[in-house]
Amino acid sequence: MSVSPIETEELQRRIAALEAENARLSALAAADNSELERAETALADSEQRYRTLFNSIDEGFCIIEFFDGPHGPLSDYVHIEANPAYELHAGIPNVVGQKLREMVPDEADGWAELYGGVLRTGVPIRFERELVATGRYLELAAFRIEPASRRQVAVLFQDITARKRAETALQNLNETLEIRIAEAIAERKQAEEALRQSQKMEAVGQLTGGIAHDFNNLLTGIIGSLELLETRLRQGRTSELHRYVAVAQGASKRAAALTHRLLAFSRRQTLDAKPTDVNRLVMGIEELIRRTVGPQITLEVVTAVGLWPTLIDASQLESALLNLCINARDAMPEGGRITIETANKWLDERTAKERDLPPGQYLSVCVTDTGTGMTPDVIARAFDPFFTTKPLGQGTGLGLSMVYGFVRQSGGQVRIYSEVGSGTTMCLYLPRHYGNTDEAAARTSSNTGARDRTGKTVLVVDDEPSVRMLVTEVLEEHGYSGIEASDGPSGLRILESDATIDLLITDVGLPGGLNGRQLADAARVTRPGLKVLFITGYAENAIIGNGQLAPGMRVLTKPFVMTTLAERIAEMTADAPKK
Numbered sequence: 109m110s111v112s113p114i115e116t117e118e119l120q121r122r123i124a125a126l127e128a129e130n131a132r133l134s135a136l137a138a139a140d141n142s143e144l145e146r147a148e149t150a151l152a153d154s155e156q157r158y159r160t161l162f163n164s165i166d167e168g169f170c171i172i173e174f175f176d177g178p179h180g181p182l183s184d185y186v187h188i189e190a191n192p193a194y195e196l197h198a199g200i201p202n203v204v205g206q207k208l209r210e211m212v213p214d215e216a217d218g219w220a221e222l223y224g225g226v227l228r229t230g231v232p233i234r235f236e237r238e239l240v241a242t243g244r245y246l247e248l249a250a251f252r253i254e255p256a257s258r259r260q261v262a263v264l265f266q267d268i269t270a271r272k273r274a275e276t277a278l279q280n281l282n283e284t285l286e287i288r289i290a291e292a293i294a295e296r297k298q299a300e301e302a303l304r305q306s307q308k309m310e311a312v313g314q315l316t317g318g319i320a321h322d323f324n325n326l327l328t329g330i331i332g333s334l335e336l337l338e339t340r341l342r343q344g345r346t347s348e349l350h351r352y353v354a355v356a357q358g359a360s361k362r363a364a365a366l367t368h369r370l371l372a373f374s375r376r377q378t379l380d381a382k383p384t385d386v387n388r389l390v391m392g393i394e395e396l397i398r399r400t401v402g403p404q405i406t407l408e409v410v411t412a413v414g415l416w417p418t419l420i421d422a423s424q425l426e427s428a429l430l431n432l433c434i435n436a437r438d439a440m441p442e443g444g445r446i447t448i449e450t451a452n453k454w455l456d457e458r459t460a461k462e463r464d465l466p467p468g469q470y471l472s473v474c475v476t477d478t479g480t481g482m483t484p485d486v487i488a489r490a491f492d493p494f495f496t497t498k499p500l501g502q503g504t505g506l507g508l509s510m511v512y513g514f515v516r517q518s519g520g521q522v523r524i525y526s527e528v529g530s531g532t533t534m535c536l537y538l539p540r541h542y543g544n545t546d547e548a549a550a551r552t553s554s555n556t557g558a559r560d561r562t563g564k565t566v567l568v569v570d571d572e573p574s575v576r577m578l579v580t581e582v583l584e585e586h587g588y589s590g591i592e593a594s595d596g597p598s599g600l601r602i603l604e605s606d607a608t609i610d611l612l613i614t615d616v617g618l619p620g621g622l623n624g625r626q627l628a629d630a631a632r633v634t635r636p637g638l639k640v641l642f643i644t645g646y647a648e649n650a651i652i653g654n655g656q657l658a659p660g661m662r663v664l665t666k667p668f669v670m671t672t673l674a675e676r677i678a679e680m681t682a683d684a685p686k687k
Contacts, residue, residue, distance in 0.1 A: 439479030596622025
């Protein structure tokens with residue numbers, strides 16, 4: 109069978125198409141082989157870079173793969189890769205192939221929980237944690253390797269043990285810094301206080317020793333002169349008497365000068381303690397206090413029902429309360445409220461220890477004001493003799509120290525509760541007396557009988573009996589009637605009475621919590637024109653205003669000549685109003 113030309117052409121055309129297709133396929137095959145070779149080369153290069161980076165980085169790096177273990181699904185993992193820095197930072201060698209619960213069984217739950225959370229959620233984490241097994245603190249970052257079905261997590265970490273220990277040491281240092289500073293300050297204060305006390309005692313020793321020596325010399329001159337004076341009078345030899353009088357007077361004057369060096373010392377008085385109803389005592393002096401503090405101050409007295417009695421010197425307690433109320437008044441220059449409150453107190457061991465008292469039953473007398481309050485530094489020094497926050501001439505600093513000494517001597521305690529701007533409460537804690545109370549029937553009395561028809565009446569207030577006696581002798585000799593009082597409260601009661609007083613002669617430093625200036629000020633509330641003569645043995649008269657005296661007030665320094673006293677009395681009573 110023959111083939112037609114047409115068929116031959118068709119066949120040739122198909123062959124040519126097949127050859128062309130074959131050439132195209134061969135070209136494509138050659139191109140694919142070349143691309144595959146390039147891909148394989150790129151993959152090899154990438155693997156090499158990965159391995160170089162994997163082995164060269166300073167941080168530890170590992171890939172862990174979770175599996176289900178005896179502790180539950182995904183409860184354990186194995187390290188499938190780790191770089192050389194892993195051992196450097198974690199302290200565990202040859203970690204590849206090691207399982208978590210075999211490596212650190214005591215810590216496995218914590219690590220599995222952390223990395224398991226990354227695997228479950230796909231959320232990367234960054235944290236710090238101690239690898240207890242090796243004692244290393246690690247800073248770690250972890251992320252899931254996709255897809256999640258691979259169950260793999262990559263971990264990058266570094267050892268921060270040195271930094272962590274430094275931070276811990278710094279934190280401990282900061283936490284104890286305040287304590288150590290407080291301890292250092294306390295030690296310094298104790299040392300300063302010990303030094304101050306040592307210096308004070310040394311000064312006291314030097315002062316008292318010197319004064320004793322000087323007084324012995326002066327007393328020898330006084331006593332010897334008086335003995336020789338008496339002998340010469342018996343012998344009738346009066347021509348030389350002036351010599352002995354001059355010697356005695358000279359020694360007396362030098363002794364008077366020495367007393368100015370004793371201002372830093374407070375006196376302790378003998379207490380006349382009796383069973384006392386404090387409620388009755390407070391109500392008895394309420395009106396006196398009300399007049400003393402003045403109309404700008406509201407006084408409130410709150411007494412407890414069934415108040416226990418106490419064994420106390422009633423007059424001293426009256427003086428203490430009066431002094432506290434005067435201090436409260438001075439703390440409220442614009443006016444305010446004073447509250448006196450009594451109460452029974454049972455102090456257990458802890459509470460009593462806080463107040464430096466034996467445990468037991470006490471009654472309290474508290475004076476509260478709405479004044480300026482005290483700072484902690486002022487509270488700490490409030491009971492120091494001669495310490496005062498009042499301006500010069502308005503306070504001696506003796507009042508609170510006298511109150512403190514009296515209460516402590518009576519077996520009680522004084523406590524201050526105060527805040528700046530919120531007022532002050534002064535509480536006297538007095539021990540309970542287990543017995544009956546006998547109200548004091550007698551009070552300080554003075555001879556307030558009829559005054560001399562040809563003279564005038566003078567009130568003499570001084571705690572020294574010999575001074576009162578001498579002043580009264582001068583008054584009687586010059587035609588005056590004299591009334592005596594031994595302390596401020598006694599004098600104030602006389603001034604509050606209906607007695608006619610033409611002149612008040614008062615010492616400045618008086619016992620009983622009311623000094624001479626306070627007595628004069630209180631007296632002028634009801635006797636505005638009262639003439640006042642201060643007689644003082646203080647080396648400085650700052651207590652009466654440092655020379656800035658109110659009209660109708662004069663000062664005479666002890667010791668003084670009796671004729672000078674008589675002249676001063678005559679001058680001041682010449683135009684004294686009748687009161």
